[in-house]
Amino acid sequence: MMLDGKFGKYGGVFVPELLIPALEELEKSFLKYKDDKKFNEELEYYLREFAGRPTPLYYAKNLSQKLGCKIYFKREDLLHTGAHKINNTLGQGLLAKYMGKERLIAETGAGQHGIATAVIGSLFQMPTEVYMGIEDVERQKLNVFRMELSGAKVIPVKTGSRTLKDAINDALRDWITNVENTHYLIGSSMGPHPYPMMVKHFQTVIGKETKSDILEKEGELPDAVIACVGGGSNSIGIFSEFIDDREVELIGAEGGGEGLSGKHGATLSAGTEGVLHGSLSFVLQDDHGQIAEAHSISAGLDYPGVGPEHSLLKTTGRANYYPITNDEAIRGFKLLSEYEGILPALESSHAVAMAEKYANENKGKTIVVNLSGRGDKDVNILADLMGVKL
Amino acid sequence: MNIESYEDMFQRVKAKKEGAFIPFIVAGDPDFETSLKIVKTFVDNGADALEIGFPFSDPVADGPTVQLADIRALEAGMTTTRGFEFIKRVREFTNIPIGVLTYYNLIYKMGIDEFYKMANENGVNAILAADLPPEEAEDAVKAALKHDIQQIFMAAQTTSNERLQKINNMCSGFLYVVAVMGITGARSELKTSTVELIKRIKSHTNLPISVGFGISKPEQVKEVIGAGGDGAIVASAILNIITENLNDEDLIIKKIGEFCRELNESTKI
Numbered sequence: 001m002m003l004d005g006k007f008g009k010y011g012g013v014f015v016p017e018l019l020i021p022a023l024e025e026l027e028k029s030f031l032k033y034k035d036d037k038k039f040n041e042e043l044e045y046y047l048r049e050f051a052g053r054p055t056p057l058y059y060a061k062n063l064s065q066k067l068g069c070k071i072y073f074k075r076e077d078l079l080h081t082g083a084h085k086i087n088n089t090l091g092q093g094l095l096a097k098y099m100g101k102e103r104l105i106a107e108t109g110a111g112q113h114g115i116a117t118a119v120i121g122s123l124f125q126m127p128t129e130v131y132m133g134i135e136d137v138e139r140q141k142l143n144v145f146r147m148e149l150s151g152a153k154v155i156p157v158k159t160g161s162r163t164l165k166d167a168i169n170d171a172l173r174d175w176i177t178n179v180e181n182t183h184y185l186i187g188s189s190m191g192p193h194p195y196p197m198m199v200k201h202f203q204t205v206i207g208k209e210t211k212s213d214i215l216e217k218e219g220e221l222p223d224a225v226i227a228c229v230g231g232g233s234n235s236i237g238i239f240s241e242f243i244d245d246r247e248v249e250l251i252g253a254e255g256g257g258e259g260l261s262g263k264h265g266a267t268l269s270a271g272t273e274g275v276l277h278g279s280l281s282f283v284l285q286d287d288h289g290q291i292a293e294a295h296s297i298s299a300g301l302d303y304p305g306v307g308p309e310h311s312l313l314k315t316t317g318r319a320n321y322y323p324i325t326n327d328e329a330i331r332g333f334k335l336l337s338e339y340e341g342i343l344p345a346l347e348s349s350h351a352v353a354m355a356e357k358y359a360n361e362n363k364g365k366t367i368v369v370n371l372s373g374r375g376d377k378d379v380n381i382l383a384d385l386m387g388v389k390l
Numbered sequence: 391m392n393i394e395s396y397e398d399m400f401q402r403v404k405a406k407k408e409g410a411f412i413p414f415i416v417a418g419d420p421d422f423e424t425s426l427k428i429v430k431t432f433v434d435n436g437a438d439a440l441e442i443g444f445p446f447s448d449p450v451a452d453g454p455t456v457q458l459a460d461i462r463a464l465e466a467g468m469t470t471t472r473g474f475e476f477i478k479r480v481r482e483f484t485n486i487p488i489g490v491l492t493y494y495n496l497i498y499k500m501g502i503d504e505f506y507k508m509a510n511e512n513g514v515n516a517i518l519a520a521d522l523p524p525e526e527a528e529d530a531v532k533a534a535l536k537h538d539i540q541q542i543f544m545a546a547q548t549t550s551n552e553r554l555q556k557i558n559n560m561c562s563g564f565l566y567v568v569a570v571m572g573i574t575g576a577r578s579e580l581k582t583s584t585v586e587l588i589k590r591i592k593s594h595t596n597l598p599i600s601v602g603f604g605i606s607k608p609e610q611v612k613e614v615i616g617a618g619g620d621g622a623i624v625a626s627a628i629l630n631i632i633t634e635n636l637n638d639e640d641l642i643i644k645k646i647g648e649f650c651r652e653l654n655e656s657t658k659i
Binding site (some may be wrong): 018020172176180278280291 | 446447448449450451453454457464469470471493494495496497498499500520521522523525526543544545546547548549550553557568571572573
């Protein structure tokens, strides 16, 4: 490795020996192409023409009036496939193509990353297989179908907690076995180096556009930037451009599930340091180091780990992370739907709920919320909870 | 009890013109006491060294067989501390080398120094963490030196000769050679590439090499020893016997005993 992949003491490369050469090759290729003119022109073309960038920074007038703050939403939900995930899959997919890889694999929880990988597999004509916990296959049936329509094969994972954590385990096992011709397209800013650095790079486009737009609209930086955090890619993407602006408060909303005394996915709020899926970060674990099962109403936040840079931002105090419960997230969903006519993904609903809490205590401030995904995929869950038969 | 070192064991076996037979079990699979009886069976049927797994909830280098064994052991109450108690009990009946196989989070969570201290106090010779490459192993190697434990690393098909030198410099006891491109699990046959890998690695290291992953039959043991391997590690094929006979402890012991005798026999060059 040319770099150690550390964020403070977090991050690193904790993987079986078979994968080290593949990670070295990936790091070398990423460092080569990230500044390559042709690569970047091609990526920008796909981001603009295929994904629909740039996304708007929308001033939410009704919600701002209700909450007594100026609230802006970065509309990543308007991208092709409905979430920020496409920024990273286009970047990594193109890189895999440049590297001469023949096959893509991915893991998915909510299905958003799976769909984004499936469509770029189709776009770049690469066979694609997506690992998904069987529990998530059940609760995200529509997304499974969408992946299959794009030509991807969805592989239900029946081991362990049968959710995202185990989908990652099986994807890693596949990669260990087929490392010579396969690129593992990790969907969040987690995993072994160079993934956290690389995923952040492909997601910084969110932060860059946000900063430029808020300066144009407000003439100054916002008081707070809020995003949901599962693995942490949409949040690191929007935080990235504001990390050096100390006056901007960075706030992450975690999957608080049933509350911290019950089942939850609030890794940074309630976890401890550990090594999972290739890096040292915060994890949910027992006293003996066995990884705990996470829980959140949102499959995308149902993960017992988190990207290592978030661990650094937490321990240095540069960002603050708070658990948002399932009930609060549903309230966030309804709030944005009813006041602005925008259905947020359940993941993003955590950020909306966090924004309401922040606004209640900080009247008159300017807040940017990253609306990382749209909520069409979650309406069945909402309908069930509300006793509505669709 | 005078614990045998890996160095002495490999010399002892070599003097007999044999390779080392090294069976694997997950500590506490299917439960603490049965697991202990299985290890006794290994020893009584010719094991030259033991590989004992400390179970982890997310064993990414392992296939379904080892993962199932991990789950059984965890459900039966195995923990890192009990794992060391298990080894202490094993030391009541054998002095052959014992290597602990695990994942780094168990070591990190207990505290690196404490883990190696406990290992030394309970009779462990060597430790291998499947997800700890040399790049991240500085603290572990320091603790290993301090507590007189040998740190084992893996070499695989994808490991270049240049990288092999780096691994050699940090590894002691023996080098664990991963026979297949993939995760643990029984394979019906070994590929030509495995034999080539053993020969390549042998020519680039002075350490004894033990070959594991995918070795499930006496003829495969013969093949890896014949190719120059100093030892053969057999895991999933043994765990399959446990999985298939879970409700009959006597049958598990009988079948594992017979299987170990066959495997041990096939280490003769």
